Amino acid sequence: MSTLIYLADLRHNYYGVLSNDCMPLGVGxxxxxxxxxxxxxxSRLFAYPDKLWEAIEAEPPDVxxxxxxxxxxxxxxxxxxxxxxxxxxxxxxxxGPNIALEEDRxxxxxxxxxEVDVYALGEGDFLCRDIVAEFVDxxxxxxxxxxxxxxxxxxxxxxxxxxxxxxxxxxKQIEEIPSPWLTGVLDEFFDGRLAxxxxxxxxxxxxxxxxxxxxxxxxxxxxxxxxxxxxxIEYIGQRIKDRCPSMGFLRIADxxxxxxxRDIAISERIGEAQAKYGWPTYxxxxxxxxxxxxxxxxxxxxxxxxxxxxxxxxxxxxxxKNIKRSNIKLEAYEELLIHMRGRGLRSLSDLILGLxxxxxxxxxxxxxxxxxxxxxxxxxxxxxxxxxSPLETAESRDTYKFDSRFRVLPKNFGIYAGEKVFDVDEIxxxxxxxxxxxYLQARKYALASSIFWNxxxxxxxxxxxxxxxxxxxxxLTRIAEILSSPDGPMAQLVAGFERETxxxxxATRDALVEFYSRPENFARLERGEIGDNLxxxxxxxxxxxxxxxxxxxxxxxxxxxxxxxxxxxxxxDFDRFWQDFHVYVEQKHTHGDSAEALTxxxxxxxxxxxxxxxxxxxxxxxxxxxxxxxxxxxxxLPADSVRELRDLCEVYSTSLKGLTKGITRMKSEAQxxxxxxxxxxxxxxxxxxx
Numbered sequence: 001m002s003t004l005i006y007l008a009d010l011r012h013n014y015y016g017v018l019s020n021d022c023m024p025l026g027v028g029x030x031x032x033x034x035x036x037x038x039x040x041x042x043s044r045l046f047a048y049p050d051k052l053w054e055a056i057e058a059e060p061p062d063v064x065x066x067x068x069x070x071x072x073x074x075x076x077x078x079x080x081x082x083x084x085x086x087x088x089x090x091x092x093x094x095x096g097p098n099i100a101l102e103e104d105r106x107x108x109x110x111x112x113x114x115e116v117d118v119y120a121l122g123e124g125d126f127l128c129r130d131i132v133a134e135f136v137d138x139x140x141x142x143x144x145x146x147x148x149x150x151x152x153x154x155x156x157x158x159x160x161x162x163x164x165x166x167x168x169x170x171x172k173q174i175e176e177i178p179s180p181w182l183t184g185v186l187d188e189f190f191d192g193r194l195a196x197x198x199x200x201x202x203x204x205x206x207x208x209x210x211x212x213x214x215x216x217x218x219x220x221x222x223x224x225x226x227x228x229x230x231x232x233i234e235y236i237g238q239r240i241k242d243r244c245p246s247m248g249f250l251r252i253a254d255x256x257x258x259x260x261x262r263d264i265a266i267s268e269r270i271g272e273a274q275a276k277y278g279w280p281t282y283x284x285x286x287x288x289x290x291x292x293x294x295x296x297x298x299x300x301x302x303x304x305x306x307x308x309x310x311x312x313x314x315x316x317x318x319x320x321k322n323i324k325r326s327n328i329k330l331e332a333y334e335e336l337l338i339h340m341r342g343r344g345l346r347s348l349s350d351l352i353l354g355l356x357x358x359x360x361x362x363x364x365x366x367x368x369x370x371x372x373x374x375x376x377x378x379x380x381x382x383x384x385x386x387x388x389s390p391l392e393t394a395e396s397r398d399t400y401k402f403d404s405r406f407r408v409l410p411k412n413f414g415i416y417a418g419e420k421v422f423d424v425d426e427i428x429x430x431x432x433x434x435x436x437x438x439y440l441q442a443r444k445y446a447l448a449s450s451i452f453w454n455x456x457x458x459x460x461x462x463x464x465x466x467x468x469x470x471x472x473x474x475x476l477t478r479i480a481e482i483l484s485s486p487d488g489p490m491a492q493l494v495a496g497f498e499r500e501t502x503x504x505x506x507a508t509r510d511a512l513v514e515f516y517s518r519p520e521n522f523a524r525l526e527r528g529e530i531g532d533n534l535x536x537x538x539x540x541x542x543x544x545x546x547x548x549x550x551x552x553x554x555x556x557x558x559x560x561x562x563x564x565x566x567x568x569x570x571x572x573d574f575d576r577f578w579q580d581f582h583v584y585v586e587q588k589h590t591h592g593d594s595a596e597a598l599t600x601x602x603x604x605x606x607x608x609x610x611x612x613x614x615x616x617x618x619x620x621x622x623x624x625x626x627x628x629x630x631x632x633x634x635x636x637l638p639a640d641s642v643r644e645l646r647d648l649c650e651v652y653s654t655s656l657k658g659l660t661k662g663i664t665r666m667k668s669e670a671q672x673x674x675x676x677x678x679x680x681x682x683x684x685x686x687x688x689x690x
Contacts, residue, residue, distance in 0.1 A: 004059065005042065006063070010075050018194070064080070066080060094120070101393055248279055249280060254286070255286060312370070314362070367445065408424055489549040539663055567620075577622050605630045633678060634675070
């Protein structure tokens with residue numbers, strides 16, 4: 001009887017929205033190698049826990065291989081335990097980057113989990129095959145296998161001793177790995193829920209200590225051939241069109257996409273797929289921090305579906321030295337952003353709160369510098385202590401006096417085979433240079449950035465303020481101050497955010513599990529009331545459900561700044577004009593709790609032709625744009641935005657918990673309506689911005 005292998009890259013799907021919505025490319029590689037090199041072995045892939053459990057009960061495998069990432073660690077442990085209960089003689093292998101770098105901690109990790117027989121270290125494409133071959137040769141006996149020396153593994157000996165074998169150099173000829181796309185291995189996952197994941201190379205030349213790929217082992221970059229990638233893009237595009245045309249998302253797995261000359265040609269092929277298949281409409285990729293001219297060309301070829309993502313993490317020199325990172329000079333970055341805006345391309349970056357050496361002051365100074373440099377989106381993350389990264393080691397924890405807390409990962413929980421499972425992350429909330437109070441203050445500033453800066457919903461208001469000498473960072477700071485007011489229009493929303501920011505933190509994982517396991521708390525978790533990604537949750541609330549109040553905060557802050565800089569005196573009929581400008585900004589953004597509400601046009605009476613004024617460059621003398629009589633203007637979405645929003649609602653729903661995920665899977669301009677006089681013909685499908 002042939003050996004049966006189950007390869008599982010599990011993601012929580014209990015919540016109704018997938019925690020990880022990408023296809024299981026990693027285990028797809030493993031199966032492609034097994035199918036070619038061990039044809040007598042049967043293997044199956046699994047992404048959904050319920051399907052794996054059904055298969056285990058119906059036909060227990062000889063080998064269960066489970067991935068281990070931050071988002072599925074305890075889900076994989078749970079299924080390893082279930083497997084041993086059903087069939088103790090099954091070999092359970094776990095592998096993935098989510099394991100400590102220190103050998104003694106790797107040993108303790110396996111000791112703490114007797115349900116796992118072997119932990120595979122490093123890249124598993126061929127190691128998986130070798131472990132299976134050894135197991136078959138050992139008569140499919142776990143005990144007999146434990147007497148053998150497996151390469152690049154943490155394994156348990158017959159007497160219970162745990163040993164570690166060294167990791168060999170990475171396999172350079174990755175082209176020897178068959179394509180999981182072209183072999184059809186991943187065909188079953190074109191189900192409308194999972195998005196394609198494309199990998200064009202492996203490795204990263206940088207050594208950032210907060211990243212799992214920050215060790216020298218990953219330093220060399222190895223490429224798949226361009227012809228193979230072209231074929232994969234074509235293959236994926238065809239199947240998206242035929243099987244799940246509502247799926248507009250593509251994730252590129254590369255660490256530095258766009259940094260290499262060949263990436264321009266790859267982006268061109270993606271652009272051709274857009275024309276042929278209507279996919280992808282949105283691309284999530286981390287673009288390289290070097291060779292910006294290549295990155296820009298890659299972005300242009302992707303027709304707006306891809307944004308410049310050049311993470312800087314910190315602008316503090318001491319912190320950058322501590323994390324072994326160097327950034328491009330801020331002046332060069334500003335020039336790059338000017339060039340990007342001139343070509344109509346968007347830019348995105350991030351800063352990380354809690355890195356060693358960072359203070360509240362240096363963190364907020366970095367935010368101000370990035371905002372004033374002209375970045376379109378700035379994500380403010382917390383430092384995660386990722387197993388496998390140099391920052392997570394015991395030495396780093398002690399050196400920088402990290403005070404960490406545990407949170408349930410958004411949507412990473414569920415009940416599987418009748419038992420509750422929670423996956424968590426560990427974040428830094430205080431260091432030797434940052435207090436916990438500083439952490440809380442920075443998080444409130446991050447909320448202001450997430451809602452009011454990212455997505456450029458208030459770019460028109462900011463541009464007007466700039467014309468009166470108001471710095472962009474000053475505008476955002478004023479927003480943050482208003483949000484801190486206990487009686488502001490968004491006071492209830494902000495109070496909820498502050499409460500959840502404190503309540504989501506636990507001193508230990510055990511304390512977290514105990515809290516969320518209580519029936520009343522688990523029910524709240526199920527409803528999305530607690531435990532979700534707070535930045536995305538509150539941005540979705542502001543964007544879809546409380547937009548008028550959100551707009552009021554931004555416009556009141558803008559007006560106050562303008563009046564402080566003399567706009568009330570220099571702009572004739574300022575009060576009447578401001579009322580129309582406020583109406584324009586509010587109506588230009590679509591919101592609602594259904595696909596119909598989101599895509600429906602709206603209209604408003606205005607005394608000024610705000611669109612004509614903006615097209616003229618926002619002159620301070622607005623008299624030429626006053627209408628003789630109030631006139632009706634219609635605000636409507638272009639056809640491509642209607643399609644994108646309808647598809648988004650179909651995939652993620654219009655519930656808050658669905659849109660908390662969906663808002664990260666849409667282009668920033670998808671909610672932006674165009675404006676025209678009601679009695680004028682529709683404009684060409686473009687939007688007006690200064």
